[in-house]
Amino acid sequence: MLQTAIEQTTNTVGTGTYELTAPTNALRTSFLTGVGNGGDVWYRCESDAAWEEGYGTVTAGTPDTLTRNVHRSSNANAAINWSAGVKRIYCSPDGQALRFGGVGAVPSAGGTANAQAIVHKxxxxxxxxxxxxxxxVTTTNTGAVTLAIDGLGAQPLRRANGTDFGLGELIAGQTIRWVWTGTEFRVLSDINRRDLGRELLASVAMAGSSGVEVTIPSGFDLLEVAVEGARVGSGSLLQVFLQAKVGGSWLTGPSGQYFDARTFNAASTGWVQQSYADAGIATYLGWIGGTNNDPLNAMTTLLNCAGNSYADRAHVMTRSLSNAEGGYGWSEMFAGGHVALGANQRIEAIRITDPGRAYTGGRLLIMGARR
Structure with a gap:
């Protein structure tokens, strides 16, 4: 929007687009040379009797032209209805520009989702x-992001605290503002963080696989694991479980690892408590398949899943919203348990256990909140 030593003249009459003539002398630059075709720029146009300030868009042609968006003028801040004669027109910052920054189109990112690039004029x-x-942002990111400006080279684009963005944090259509620190671009505020600091860590289709496994980045104290619409092919009724990896090993309990206590809402008897069971497998998510091929929808919360300097437990709470299978009458279910964590251990990965047949539908979504 601002450039030095731009000055031309115009013979424009009326309130329409300015037609630009040559620079006033060899020490001055034309709007087209200084800003570029299609670039936005602040201007001041003046004669002995009137003046006008605003911004416009430069277009190459014969002659070159400059559109008019008037901010202030000697005509009660409206466009001047210029009479015949030569007027001086040059690049000059409006007071609003100095106070609040340039006016014009915010550039949209080119490049790719994780290697964004923008161009200024x-x-x-x-x-x-x-x-x-x-x-x-043009395309939602899938991991760490770089930003290249005007061909000056790709540099890291990071959160306000200097950490890399996770999957889905920079959303298509979102406008972000950043500052160059000398080594990286940092957003000025993490307006992209969702749901009180939660981040989308994974969104994985379950169809076509017999088991789904997701690695969990370090630094999270809370995980939410959602299974949406999971199905398997026809056959016997199956139980589905969630397992965690700690210290490089998948935990299968029951010795201080997973416990599984369930409460079922049976249609005939109300809430029914089931004692600890299946502790040697993992935490219980629900039933799937069978005669009605009901989809499984479950939400699991893991609290305190990040290790620290002392032994602790990640507390597991699961709610299954569609555990309804003909003959059992369960309309929903709660399961509770915990995962033992040694000093400085954390949950490194989670997986949905192999039900014995490939999934025909469903999606696994994982949200995480940082410490």
Whole structure:
């Protein structure tokens, strides 16, 4: 929006788009040279009798032109209805620009979801610490992100605290503002963080596989694991379980690892408590398949899943919302348990156990909250 030594003249009459003539002398630059075709720029146009300030878009042509978006003028801040004669027009910052920044289109990111790139008109020639800018995300990211500005090279684009973005945190259509620190771009505030700090860690289709496994990044104290619409092919009724990996091993209890206490809402008797069972497998998610091929929908919360300097437990709470299988009459279910964590241990991965047949539908979604 701002560039030095731009000055031309115009013979424009009326309130329409400015037609630009040559620069006033060899020490001045044209709007087209300084800003580029399609670039936005602040201007001031003046004659002996009137003046006008605003911003516009430069278009190459014969002659080059500049559109008019008037901010202030000697005509009660409306566009000047210019009479015949030569007017001086040059790049000059409006007071609003100095107070609040440039006006014009925020660039949209090109490149890819994780290697974003933006272009300015005129281009930025060098990055200096403290520079700020903004752009609109075009494609939702799937991992750590870099940003390249005006061909100056790809640099890390990170959260306000300097950590890399996780899957799905920079959302298509979202406009972010950042600052260059000298080594990386940092967003000025983590407006992209969802649901009070939760981050989407994985969204995995279950169809076509017999078991689903997801690695959990370090630094999370809370996990929410959702199974949505899981199905398997026809056959006998199956039980589905969630397992965790700690210290490089999949835990299968029951010695201080997984316990499984269930409460079923039986249609005929109300809530029914079932004692600890299947502790040697994992935490219970529900039934799937069988005569009605009912889909399984379950939500599991794991509290305190990040290890620390002392032994602790990750407390597991599961609610199955569609554990309804003909003949059993269960409309929903709760299961509770815990995972033993040694000093400085954490949950490294989770998986849905192999039910013996491939899933024909469903999705596994994992959200995490950082410590």
């Amino acid at each position: 005129p281009p930025l020639l060098v990055l200096r610490p403290g520079m700020t800018g903004a752009h609109t």
